[in-house]
Amino acid sequence: MKSRIYLDHAATTPVRDAARAALVEALGLTGNPSSVHGGGRAANALLEGARDTVARFAGVAPEHVVFTSGGTEAIALASNGARLAGPTRPRLLVGATEHSAVLQARDDVVLLPVDCDGQIDLAALRAALSEGPALVAVQAANNETGVIQPLAEVATLVREAGGLLLVDAVQAAGKMALPDADFVALSAHKLGGPPGIGALIVRDPESLIAIQRGGGQERGHRGGTPNLPGIAGFAAAVAQTHDWSAVATRRIALETRLKAAGAIIHGEAAPRLPNIGSIGLPGVAASTQVMMLDLEGYMVSAGAACSSGKVKASHVLAAMGLGAAAGEAIRVSLSPATTDAEIDAFAAAWLAMAARLGRKGAA
Numbered sequence: 001m002k003s004r005i006y007l008d009h010a011a012t013t014p015v016r017d018a019a020r021a022a023l024v025e026a027l028g029l030t031g032n033p034s035s036v037h038g039g040g041r042a043a044n045a046l047l048e049g050a051r052d053t054v055a056r057f058a059g060v061a062p063e064h065v066v067f068t069s070g071g072t073e074a075i076a077l078a079s080n081g082a083r084l085a086g087p088t089r090p091r092l093l094v095g096a097t098e099h100s101a102v103l104q105a106r107d108d109v110v111l112l113p114v115d116c117d118g119q120i121d122l123a124a125l126r127a128a129l130s131e132g133p134a135l136v137a138v139q140a141a142n143n144e145t146g147v148i149q150p151l152a153e154v155a156t157l158v159r160e161a162g163g164l165l166l167v168d169a170v171q172a173a174g175k176m177a178l179p180d181a182d183f184v185a186l187s188a189h190k191l192g193g194p195p196g197i198g199a200l201i202v203r204d205p206e207s208l209i210a211i212q213r214g215g216g217q218e219r220g221h222r223g224g225t226p227n228l229p230g231i232a233g234f235a236a237a238v239a240q241t242h243d244w245s246a247v248a249t250r251r252i253a254l255e256t257r258l259k260a261a262g263a264i265i266h267g268e269a270a271p272r273l274p275n276i277g278s279i280g281l282p283g284v285a286a287s288t289q290v291m292m293l294d295l296e297g298y299m300v301s302a303g304a305a306c307s308s309g310k311v312k313a314s315h316v317l318a319a320m321g322l323g324a325a326a327g328e329a330i331r332v333s334l335s336p337a338t339t340d341a342e343i344d345a346f347a348a349a350w351l352a353m354a355a356r357l358g359r360k361g362a363a
């Protein structure tokens with residue numbers, strides 16, 4: 001049987017051994033962290049120990065960590081629960097290349113353009129902020145291109161305007177320093193933890209009201225009995241560190257090889273995450289590329305994983321001004337465990353595909 005090579009780590013990562021072990025151990029514990037008996041106290045100790053670990057990872061005190069069901073919920077909580085002065089929620093300004101979790105967090109988002117490399121247009125942000133303070137959502141790094149945003153500049157503008165900054169760090173976490181922001185969204189399944197668990201890091205707990213009330217868990221910020229096995233797995237995953245420089249070297253070598261045969265690397269001129277490459281093959285629909293590579297045993301994606309399983313033209317690449325090319329790129333995303341042999345084999349398969357499809361526009 002043909003071996004299958006997974007190059008879709010931006011969609012989800014394999015659960016690491018330490019995370020799996022911590023999750024299984026927590027499943028064996030009977031007790032609700034809110035119960036006062038011995039079982040409850042043991043569960044609470046596990047919960048707070050995990051919170052300490054995630055807080056250390058994020059560089060904050062434990063009371064600033066709100067566990068959620070993942071990145072989407074963390075973003076929804078900040079987008080809808082953030083408060084500046086007064087009871088009404090602030091305007092929400094979002095980068096055009098944000099994940100759908102941000103773009104669809106509210107139906108009144110104001111889009112900010114990006115440049116052709118996918119970085120936020122700071123002049124447009126400044127202009128939007130001149131109309132008054134707002135909540136601004138700009139991701140740390142993009143899930144389709146790996147492009148890293150100029151967050152220090154963004155943070156300065158937001159702070160000067162008296163606004164709040166929400167950073168979606170779902171893809172960046174564990175691969176680069178986490179930003180200094182009012183809210184930071186994290187997700188465990190992008191960094192070797194289980195799916196369905198994440199956190200919102202909240203700088204000032206007073207700036208956030210709950211959107212999901214109930215039993216008052218998470219210091220009143222997110223009602224509901226916590227997913228203790230997930231949280232234990234999440235904490236075990238963030239406690240592990242990896243050598244991402246070797247991953248970057250592999251990705252760049254791959255991109256260089258494919259470029260020589262006509263590939264276009266989107267966002268190439270911007271700083272990028274070590275593990276994500278957006279690789280365009282002119283004239284060939286992304287869905288065709290994904291299917292052909294899948295038949296050869298390589299799992300990659302066309303832009304973001306979509307719940308419908310359908311491949312649509314990428315809104316990220318479209319926002320970068322790519323026109324038709326927005327529907328002609330695949331995302332290849334590596335892990336620290338991806339080997340040179342896997343990259344070599346993938347490159348050969350891609351080159352064979354490109355030769356077979358007779359690239360338009362190729363060199």
Ligand code: PLP
Pocket residue numbers: 010011069070071072073099101139141142143168170171186187188189196197198
């Ligand atoms: N933000 C980004 C940049 C993502 O890539 C994803 C997942 O694909 C999310 C948010 C949503 O995270 P979750 O799957 O934990 O809800």
